Amino acid sequence: MNTLTRRQREFLQREQLFLDAARQILRSDGVAAFTIDRIAGNTEYAKGTVYKHFTCKEDILCALCHESLVHLGEAFSKALTFPGNSRERMMALGTAYLQFTTRFPEEFDILIAVRTNNVRQKASEKRVEAMIAADQGAHDVMRSVIGAAIAAGDLTLPTTTSLDEACFGLWAMAFGLLALAPANDVIDSLELPSIPIIMVNQMNLLLDGYGWRPLSTEFDYQQTFARLLKHMETLQ
Amino acid sequence: MNTLTRRQREFLQREQLFLDAARQILRSDGVAAFTIDRIAGNTEYAKGTVYKHFTCKEDILCALCHESLVHLGEAFSKALTFPGNSRERMMALGTAYLQFTTRFPEEFDILIAVRTNNVRQKASEKRVEAMIAADQGAHDVMRSVIGAAIAAGDLTLPTTTSLDEACFGLWAMAFGLLALAPANDVIDSLELPSIPIIMVNQMNLLLDGYGWRPLSTEFDYQQTFARLLKHMETLQ
DNA sequence: ACCTGAACACCGTTCAAGT
DNA sequence: ACCTGAACACCGTTCAAGT
Numbered sequence: 001m002n003t004l005t006r007r008q009r010e011f012l013q014r015e016q017l018f019l020d021a022a023r024q025i026l027r028s029d030g031v032a033a034f035t036i037d038r039i040a041g042n043t044e045y046a047k048g049t050v051y052k053h054f055t056c057k058e059d060i061l062c063a064l065c066h067e068s069l070v071h072l073g074e075a076f077s078k079a080l081t082f083p084g085n086s087r088e089r090m091m092a093l094g095t096a097y098l099q100f101t102t103r104f105p106e107e108f109d110i111l112i113a114v115r116t117n118n119v120r121q122k123a124s125e126k127r128v129e130a131m132i133a134a135d136q137g138a139h140d141v142m143r144s145v146i147g148a149a150i151a152a153g154d155l156t157l158p159t160t161t162s163l164d165e166a167c168f169g170l171w172a173m174a175f176g177l178l179a180l181a182p183a184n185d186v187i188d189s190l191e192l193p194s195i196p197i198i199m200v201n202q203m204n205l206l207l208d209g210y211g212w213r214p215l216s217t218e219f220d221y222q223q224t225f226a227r228l229l230k231h232m233e234t235l236q
Numbered sequence: 237m238n239t240l241t242r243r244q245r246e247f248l249q250r251e252q253l254f255l256d257a258a259r260q261i262l263r264s265d266g267v268a269a270f271t272i273d274r275i276a277g278n279t280e281y282a283k284g285t286v287y288k289h290f291t292c293k294e295d296i297l298c299a300l301c302h303e304s305l306v307h308l309g310e311a312f313s314k315a316l317t318f319p320g321n322s323r324e325r326m327m328a329l330g331t332a333y334l335q336f337t338t339r340f341p342e343e344f345d346i347l348i349a350v351r352t353n354n355v356r357q358k359a360s361e362k363r364v365e366a367m368i369a370a371d372q373g374a375h376d377v378m379r380s381v382i383g384a385a386i387a388a389g390d391l392t393l394p395t396t397t398s399l400d401e402a403c404f405g406l407w408a409m410a411f412g413l414l415a416l417a418p419a420n421d422v423i424d425s426l427e428l429p430s431i432p433i434i435m436v437n438q439m440n441l442l443l444d445g446y447g448w449r450p451l452s453t454e455f456d457y458q459q460t461f462a463r464l465l466k467h468m469e470t471l472q
Numbered sequence: 473a474c475c476t477g478a479a480c481a482c483c484g485t486t487c488a489a490g491t
Numbered sequence: 492a493c494c495t496g497a498a499c500a501c502c503g504t505t506c507a508a509g510t
Contacts (some may be wrong), residue, residue: 007492031354035483046495048486057484109352115415116345118267161437164428169413169438176412177405179351192400201397202405209445243473271502282476284505293503 015053017043019067022060026106036060058122062131065114068107069134072100076141082231086149087212088224093142094174094203095228098196101178112179143167154213166210173206174199200225251289253279255303258296262342272296294358298367301350304343305370308336312377318467322385323448324460329378330410330439331464334432337414348415379403391448402446409442410435436461 004012021042026034036057040047054060079096080089101108113119120128146163149155157166181195192198204216240248257278262270272293276283290296315332316325337344349355356364382399385391393402417431428434440452 031352032358036485037483047484048495049493051485052494105353109354112351112415113349115348115418116267117341117418118345122268158441161441162428165434165437168416168428168434169409169441172412172416172438173405173409173442174412175416176408176410179348179415180404180408180411182351182353192398192404198401198404201401202408205394205397205405205445206409206442207445209441209443272504273502283503284476285474287504288475 011053014043014045014049018045018050018053019060019063022064023067023107026064026110027104030106031109054127055124056122058119059124059127061110061114061119062123062127064107065111066127066131066134068104068111069131069138072097073134073138073141075100076138078235079228079232080141080145081235082228084224085214085219086145086152086154087207087214087219088221088228089145090142090149090170090207090212091200091203091221091224092228092231093145094199095225095232097174098178098199099232105182108178139167139171142170146170149212155210157210170203170206173202177202196225247289250279250281250285254281254286254289255296255299258300259303259343262300262346263340266342267345290363291360292358294355295360295363297346297350297355298359298363300343301347302363302367302370304340304347305367305374308333309370309374309377311336312374314471315464315468316377316381317471318464320460321450321455322381322388322390323443323450323455324457324464326378326381326385326406326443326448327436327439327457327460328464328467329381330435331461331468333410334414334435335468341418344414375403375407378406382406385448390450391446393446406439406442409438413438432461 018039021039022034025038025042036047036050039060040050050060054063075096076093079092082089082092084092114131143163146155146166150157150163157163177195177199181198193201200221204221208215208217254275257275258270261274261278272283272286275296276286286296290299311332312329315328318325318328320328350367379399382391382402386393386399393399413431413435417434429437436457440457444451444453
């Protein structure tokens with residue numbers, strides 16, 4: 001089954017060591033403290049050795065994002081243990097995303113930064129592709145929920161809208177809300193409720209736009225959200 | 237009227253010089269070439285002089301974003317010369333945003349990067365606040381369109397949704413689509429139409445969710461979009 | 473009072489030398 | 492064959508010296 005040599009296994013193990021160290025530095029001391037020196041120091045390897053694994057710093061960022069996206073995909077899958085109708089299950093994904101970004105703000109920060117052309121151009125093609133694949137993995141979970149809704153008859157997409165497009169639209173809305181949220185938190189000139197409430201409200205409106213039944217006018221999704229938060233705690 | 241001394245005016249003029257140089261470097265050579273050295277060199281000032289204006293590099297980024305957001309706000313205002321119903325005018329804003337990001341991808345890149353906590357913490361409070369104010373300026377244009385729609389009876393927001401929240405939701409959707417778009421362009425595994433088409437479709441669905449009349453089922457917004465693109469050309 | 477640019481600190485990246 | 496870390500290049504930031 002295991003076709004890798006010991007050498008190869010050890011190499012992969014060390015790579016994981018570097019990535020774990022990198023993530024830990026990021027979480028505890030932020031992006032500013034995120035240097036190759038620290039990664040090497042914390043793992044007791046030389047700087048040069050880090051470059052045996054990654055072509056450049058941006059490559060490490062992409063590798064971290066790859067893992068973060070895998071984690072997010074797993075969180076999505078876990079969130080689907082929540083019992084409910086198809087639309088409540090979509091809300092479960094939104095809640096998992098919200099929770100991920102609030103629990104790991106630094107990781108969400110690099111998920112944002114990695115959208116930049118600058119980062120994507122510097123990183124190796126290999127890493128960027130792996131990252132995109134992990135992104136797809138999380139998308140797939142979302143796609144399955146949309147597919148189930150269609151199968152259950154809760155959702156009928158307009159003929160002009162493919163399942164992939166609906167998935168992308170929902171993802172973009174969630175990403176946009178979460179990426180713009182912190183900045184708007186600060187502004188008191190705006191009459192805005194807390195981010196979770198905005199998220200629920202806006203998701204409801206968008207899903208109403210899709211005609212995803214039961215509509216928000218026919219069902220109490222605020223209560224679903226409250227139940228979701230409780231359910232998520234039990235998962236952790 | 238002019239309460240500034242010559243000194244102060246010259247100082248502001250030089251600041252503008254630096255910002256113009258910075259923007260030009262960004263547009264022509266990208267984020268990677270964006271260094272204090274080049275800004276100083278291109279303007280024939282010393283590096284130290286740049287620091288008389290900006291506390292750090294991130295401060296310059298925020299100043300650039302400030303300007304970009306002002307430009308975007310102006311583009312929004314111009315877009316409102318488009319004649320049409322209230323919802324078509326909201327589409328005009330979306331089209332202006334789309335056009336801005338495609339015309340100036342590097343500037344949109346820093347608008348994304350500036351969302352990161354890292355940048356906001358390093359930049360001076362003054363710049364960040366000015367940037368947020370410019371953001372509000374663009375929001376205000378959008379708010380006026382939503383307000384007009386309500387006044388015209390085309391839109392009735394749910395009691396749970398404030399005008400500010402609706403504005404934020406629309407903004408987030410547009411930002412999310414445009415920020416995530418380039419990455420998804422690459423993937424052929426997804427069945428996605430071009431970004432403009434996605435944008436129109438998703439905006440239609442969201443606005444349908446708001447119940448903004450005429451609904452996309454009652455009106456040909458594809459045709460509106462085509463007309464919008466032509467109208468925008470005449471503005472330039 | 474203001475500008476300068478040499479000097480400094482830091483960090484990403486490389487590669488000759490060592491094991 | 493692989494790891495090391497000194498050395499290099501680059502760049503953001505500061506500040507003593509100059510005008």
